[in-house]
Amino acid sequence: MLKMGLIGLGRMGKYHLNLYDSMRDIHLKALCDVDEKTLLNASHGNDVFATTDYTELLDKVDMVTVAAPTSYHFKIVKDCLKAGKHVLVEKPITTNLQEAEELFNIAAKKNLVLHIGHVERFNGAVQELKKIVRNPFLIESRRVGPYDERVKNDSIILDLMIHDIDIILNIVGKDVINVEAKGSKVYSNLPDFASVNLIFENNAVANIIVSRITQKKDRTLSISQEDTFVFLDYTNQDINIYRKGSSQHIFGERELRYKNEYITERLFVYKDNPLMLEIRHFVDCVKGNVLRMIPVEHELRSLKLALKVDDIISKKEGRCEVHA
Numbered sequence: 514m515l516k517m518g519l520i521g522l523g524r525m526g527k528y529h530l531n532l533y534d535s536m537r538d539i540h541l542k543a544l545c546d547v548d549e550k551t552l553l554n555a556s557h558g559n560d561v562f563a564t565t566d567y568t569e570l571l572d573k574v575d576m577v578t579v580a581a582p583t584s585y586h587f588k589i590v591k592d593c594l595k596a597g598k599h600v601l602v603e604k605p606i607t608t609n610l611q612e613a614e615e616l617f618n619i620a621a622k623k624n625l626v627l628h629i630g631h632v633e634r635f636n637g638a639v640q641e642l643k644k645i646v647r648n649p650f651l652i653e654s655r656r657v658g659p660y661d662e663r664v665k666n667d668s669i670i671l672d673l674m675i676h677d678i679d680i681i682l683n684i685v686g687k688d689v690i691n692v693e694a695k696g697s698k699v700y701s702n703l704p705d706f707a708s709v710n711l712i713f714e715n716n717a718v719a720n721i722i723v724s725r726i727t728q729k730k731d732r733t734l735s736i737s738q739e740d741t742f743v744f745l746d747y748t749n750q751d752i753n754i755y756r757k758g759s760s761q762h763i764f765g766e767r768e769l770r771y772k773n774e775y776i777t778e779r780l781f782v783y784k785d786n787p788l789m790l791e792i793r794h795f796v797d798c799v800k801g802n803v804l805r806m807i808p809v810e811h812e813l814r815s816l817k818l819a820l821k822v823d824d825i826i827s828k829k830e831g832r833c834e835v836h837a
């Protein structure tokens with residue numbers, strides 16, 4: 514049985530922790546959080562070693578999940594890899610490409626599995642996309658929701674949009690040749706919403722909107738391709754496919770009416786817990802049972818593009834007027 518350690522027991526760490534008990538081939542051996550109270554609250558009995566210093570758990574485990582704040586990822590992941598541990602680190606792996614590359618180089622040299630927690634890849638609806646999407650022309654993505662003070666110091670691009678960038682890059686499978694981006698501050702000192710336009714080498718276009726100032730949560734992806742329009746809802750893990758669309762203006766005596774007809778197909782999506790599937794995939798890779806879903810050479814494409822978007826926005830960001 515593989516021995517697991519978990520570093521960082523905040524919001525994301527607790528989701529990981531809650532899933533280990535149901536996984537038969539993992540033995541949770543050690544927990545770490547710098548905050549003693551948090552550590553105590555997450556206590557898992559005498560069998561599980563608990564510490565406020567992650568270096569103390571390294572000799573007790575085979576693999577580690579790192580769910581500490583992003584600014585600590587580089588140091589923690591590097592120490593874990595140097596100690597010969599496989600690592601699943603929450604996204605974003607780092608806020609800097611050179612550091613992320615260094616971590617993957619260490620993992621490669623030591624023959625260790627290093628995964629980034631891009632949990633949306635394991636959303637049942639996203640898994641189905643691979644079977645449906647062929648040569649998309651236009652992609653529209655929305656990931657919006659209400660403001661949360663907790664994330665006011667995080668880049669909305671590295672925190673939210675990186676999910677969309679990751680999925681879109683994987684479904685288009687071509688290089689991006691042009692990026693336009695605009696973001697504005699509303700409540701925090703960083704952009705609270707952003708709009709990004711990507712053009713790919715095959716002329717496919719992606720428009721991505723992220724916002725943490727929108728009262729209604731909405732996480733959707735639409736894809737227009739030849740003969741089909743695909744609409745995906747991340748939250749419900751739902752996909753609808755629209756085919757044979759036609760539209761018509763009907764001129765009556767008193768009014769002008771518009772008719773849009775199409776055939777809709779609601780896809781059956783197997784809905785499992787995406788985080789559970791992500792951990793499962795990591796463990797299966799550690800065991801050597803499966804190949805990683807995204808090859809290492811493609812793993813940092815989304816971070817690279819997200820950093821570029823962040824950079825473009827920071828050079829021309831504005832502030833929206835908030836009226837009291």
Ligand SMILES: NC(=O)c1ccc[n+]([C@@H]2O[C@H](COP(=O)([O-])OP(=O)(O)OC[C@H]3O[C@@H](n4cnc5c(N)ncnc54)[C@H](O)[C@@H]3O)[C@@H](O)[C@H]2O)c1
Nearest residue numbers: 521522523524525526546547548580581582583603604605
């Ligand atoms: N995959 C996703 O969809 C998703 C969603 C939310 C957050 N995240 C990522 O998860 C990570 C954690 O985010 P969160 O929202 O859980 O943060 P959080 O602030 O709720 O929790 C972080 C925890 O780490 C602890 N910590 C801080 N420094 C530490 C250290 N050196 N060693 C051990 N523990 C330490 C803190 O005490 C805290 O309990 C971030 O990288 C974030 O981007 C990913």
